[in-house]
Amino acid sequence: MSDDHDDSPIAARVRELEAVLEEKGLLDSAELDRALEAFAHKATPANGFRIVARAWVDEEFKARLLDDANSALPAIGLSMGGGLQVQRLRVVENTEKVHNVIVCTLCSCYPIALLGPSPTWYKSPAYRSKVVSHPREVLKQFGFELPDDTEIQVWDANAETRYMVLPRRPEGTEGLSEEELASKVTRNGLIGTAAV
Amino acid sequence: MSERFRVGDRVRTSTVDPDHHTRLPNYVRGRVGTVVDSDGVQPLADLRAQGVERPQPVYVVRFTARELFGHGDHTVTLSLWEDYLSDE
Numbered sequence: 001m002s003d004d005h006d007d008s009p010i011a012a013r014v015r016e017l018e019a020v021l022e023e024k025g026l027l028d029s030a031e032l033d034r035a036l037e038a039f040a041h042k043a044t045p046a047n048g049f050r051i052v053a054r055a056w057v058d059e060e061f062k063a064r065l066l067d068d069a070n071s072a073l074p075a076i077g078l079s080m081g082g083g084l085q086v087q088r089l090r091v092v093e094n095t096e097k098v099h100n101v102i103v104c105t106l107c108s109c110y111p112i113a114l115l116g117p118s119p120t121w122y123k124s125p126a127y128r129s130k131v132v133s134h135p136r137e138v139l140k141q142f143g144f145e146l147p148d149d150t151e152i153q154v155w156d157a158n159a160e161t162r163y164m165v166l167p168r169r170p171e172g173t174e175g176l177s178e179e180e181l182a183s184k185v186t187r188n189g190l191i192g193t194a195a196v
Numbered sequence: 197m198s199e200r201f202r203v204g205d206r207v208r209t210s211t212v213d214p215d216h217h218t219r220l221p222n223y224v225r226g227r228v229g230t231v232v233d234s235d236g237v238q239p240l241a242d243l244r245a246q247g248v249e250r251p252q253p254v255y256v257v258r259f260t261a262r263e264l265f266g267h268g269d270h271t272v273t274l275s276l277w278e279d280y281l282s283d284e
Contacts, residue, residue, distance in 0.1 A: 088236065106221055133265045135270050153270065153272075153273060155272075156272060159219055159254055
């Protein structure tokens with residue numbers, strides 16, 4: 001582990017826990033360093049923006065992404081293997097008729113190894129408890145109003161699979177490059193609390 | 197590993213409120229939903245938390261908001277281990 005020590009109580013608890021796990025042979029500190037390095041430098045929402053932009057311009061990539069996201073990611077140099085274990089990613093597509101929203105009601109499951117840490121609000125009890133029962137109202141609080149006839153599908157990441165939303169490509173973006181398209185996507189768009 | 201349920205099957209979730217770790221959220225207990233996909237084979241979270249690795253099929257199950265909350269026109273989809281499910 002790094003020698004940069006934080007004095008907060010939670011940091012002290014983490015250090016103690018880490019020491020116990022190492023002592024019991026349950027944790028290899030070199031493996032932990034490798035995982036943290038991957039998290040810190042490779043996991044970022046920009047990965048999600050690139051995935052979305054590629055799906056918007058490449059039908060074959062999109063079909064594979066929706067069918068088996070883990071197998072589609074290597075085509076653009078990404079994988080779900082940044083963490084301690086490879087997690088399954090499911091990408092759900094927004095259409096004219098269906099809008100998807102992601103939550104983890106039990107804790108805060110999120111594709112961290114790919115997209116970096118989740119937003120603070122994603123972990124809040126208010127979001128987690130309300131979005132499953134009143135998604136339309138919650139989206140309004142994000143300033144995002146859906147047409148009445150759009151069906152909302154909420155995905156609760158309660159098991160091992162992690163989720164990402166594939167937003168709809170905005171109108172008027174026909175002439176844009178893949179890089180320019182990626183710059184249109186936001187982190188909230190990947191969770192479903194924004195249109196893009 | 198053979199799967200007990202298939203896509204399209206109607207299933208009911210367990211009503212048991214265990215005193216150990218589980219990944220069946222309270223709001224979805226004792227409710228009827230439809231299997232929409234398989235989510236592979238994963239170690240049952242309840243046992244894994246007790247140090248026992250017992251992989252079993254996991255199903256992607258969709259519920260209507262009306263079934264879960266008595267109101268709403270949306271759906272909620274979860275991944276549920278076979279142990280959590282029975283025939284409707």
